[in-house]
Structure formats: structure tokens, C-alpha cells
Amino acid sequence: MKPSLAPRSPGEISDRDYVNSLARGLEVICAFTRTRPRMTLSEIARATGMTRATVRRFLLTLVREGYAETDGKYFSLRPKVLELGYSALSSISFLDVAQPILTRLAETLRESCFLAVLSGHDLFYVARANADRLVNVGISVGTRVPAYSVSTGRMLLAALPEDALHAYLDQVTLTKLTPNTVTSKVKLRSLVEDARRQDYCIVDQEMEEGLAAISVPVRDGQGTVIAALNVCCPATRITPADMGGRILTELRTASQRITAALQH
Incomplete structure (x- = not known):
């Protein structure tokens, strides 16, 4: 019988298996809330504790994939994120x-x-x-x-x-x-x-x-x-x-x- 590849608990996930960029991308999405539906790049950077350059890459990826939008200053999530x-x-x-x-x-x-x-x-x-x-x-x-x-x-x-x-x-x-x-x-x-x-x-x-x-x-x-x-x-x-x-x-x-x- 092959051993299960799934960890039994979050604590068993090794650093080698952890995808940091995915985790940080999810942090950017979660930064948007009902009370903060629109934010600038600087506001999202402060909310997530990431650099502006890092946040910018994640946001532009979300925009390109249709999960977010921007008017040039403010970013907001699009309904597609509900998928x-x-x-x-x-x-x-x-x-x-x-x-x-x-x-x-x-x-x-x-x-x-x-x-x-x-x-x-x-x-x-x-x-x-x-x-x-x-x-x-x-x-x-x-x-x-x-x-x-x-x-x-x-x-x-x-x-x-x-x-x-x-x-x-x-x-x-x-x-x-x-x-x-x-x-x-x-x-x-x-x-x-x-x-x-x-x-x-x-x-x-x-x-x-x-x-x-x-x-x-x-x-x-x-x-x-x-x-x-x-x-x-x-x-x-x-x-x-x-x-x-x-x-x-x-x-x-x-x-x-x-x-x-x-x-x-």
C-alpha cells in the first residue's frame, strides 16, 4: 500500500512543500473586506505587510486573470473571485x-x-x-x-x-x-x-x-x-x-x- 501524500495536520507540512507565493497571493485577496472593498497599492501593502513591488505583482496577476480590476489608482475584486x-x-x-x-x-x-x-x-x-x-x-x-x-x-x-x-x-x-x-x-x-x-x-x-x-x-x-x-x-x-x-x-x-x- 502506498503511503498517503497528504499531511495529517498543517504542522506536518514541510518548508519544501510550502508555496510561499501562493500563500502571499491569498493574503492579498483576503485584504479586501466589506469595509475595505477598494484600496490603493500602498494600502494593500500596509494591510499585508508586503512591499509595494511584491503586492503590485500579485495584483496585476489577479487583474490579468479577471479576479481583480483597477482604475489606475484603486484596486478591487471582481465577481469572478467568488469562483x-x-x-x-x-x-x-x-x-x-x-x-x-x-x-x-x-x-x-x-x-x-x-x-x-x-x-x-x-x-x-x-x-x-x-x-x-x-x-x-x-x-x-x-x-x-x-x-x-x-x-x-x-x-x-x-x-x-x-x-x-x-x-x-x-x-x-x-x-x-x-x-x-x-x-x-x-x-x-x-x-x-x-x-x-x-x-x-x-x-x-x-x-x-x-x-x-x-x-x-x-x-x-x-x-x-x-x-x-x-x-x-x-x-x-x-x-x-x-x-x-x-x-x-x-x-x-x-x-x-x-x-x-x-x-x-
Whole structure:
């Protein structure tokens, strides 16, 4: 039997195996916080204890790879950096907690239910549960859709720091996918702000004709939004107005159960 190559604890990692540049690059990313979403090169150097030259190389690498952006003076993270967190969301702990709750929600509502995260300008579905019906919504795990066109996307955009939301709106191209799709950035910002204020979002046939959906945020134990929980229904069966009743109540209960389970 071959010995395991994985160390049993962090203390067993030798200096030879330690990649210092990776560790310092992660420090640069972690220097950005909700209260410090935009910083100058000097501010990041002070926050990390690195030299300006070292920080500059890491930042320009992040910019080139699409994880950060700069206006020439200030640097900020782009929504793509959330892809780094997708590994954690995809881990067995998160999905093992979320999937049974998602399945129970689909059984209770008899509608298709989904969990999704933001990945760049797209919404990325990480889990689903089918309804007890002959025909279910045809969205599979791994599907990507434009974030602006779906309730899950708008709910997660609402959780972004203001600078990241501004960057998204500045860069995204709003394509008309159906007659209902919102293509005005001013209108989209207003709808995202509504989702933030209400803590839920309803979208009526903007990604695909015939489908309406409602979403609520899923938070970790610290209150940070880590995903969006979604119910998608044929618009002929349930109107957007109807979604604000029992479906919203069940969605919020399921979201709270996921948060509580993640704390154990």
C-alpha cells in the first residue's frame, strides 16, 4: 500500500512543500473586506505587510486573470473571485447539509428547487431537487445563465459590496432573452436594490418564456450570503403574486434550516 501524500495536520507540512507565493497571493485577496472593498497599492501593502513591488505583482496577476480590476489608482475584486469560494460550496459538508433540505422543500411545494452561486457575470447552479410531477424544469446542476435574468442572480447581486455591484453593472451586457427581460441597467439596479431590501426576489419569464421564479439568500453562521435558494414554476400554474405567500414562507424556512445545519 502506498503511503498517503497528504499531511495529517498543517504542522506536518514541510518548508519544501510550502508555496510561499501562493500563500502571499491569498493574503492579498483576503485584504479586501466589506469595509475595505477598494484600496490603493500602498494600502494593500500596509494591510499585508508586503512591499509595494511584491503586492503590485500579485495584483496585476489577479487583474490579468479577471479576479481583480483597477482604475489606475484603486484596486478591487471582481465577481469572478467568488469562483474561488465555489470549491467550499461544492464540498461535501455544504451539499450534504443542503441537499436533504432542498429535496424536502421540493416535496412540500411539489415544484423544482435549486441552489445557485454567482460565478463572474453568470449564475451557476450547484444543486437541484425535482418535484413530484411528470414534467420538471429543465435546469441541471452545472448550468450557467446570465445573472441579471434570473431571481437567484439578482438575489446574489444584491449581496455584493457596492463597488462590486457597480463594476458588474458597468461591464455586463444586458441581452433581451424574452419579451420580459429587463435590459435597462437603471431598472436592473432598482430591482437588485428591491431584492436587497425585501430579502427575496421574484422574476417573471425573463430568462425563458413560461417560467417564473422566486429566490431567497442562504447565509452562513456569520450572516454572509453564500448562495441563493430558488423555486421555479410554470407561469401558467403559479403567478408571481402567488409566490409571495406560501412559497416564500417555505423558502425562508428552508434557508434558515441550511444556515442552522451549517453551524453544527
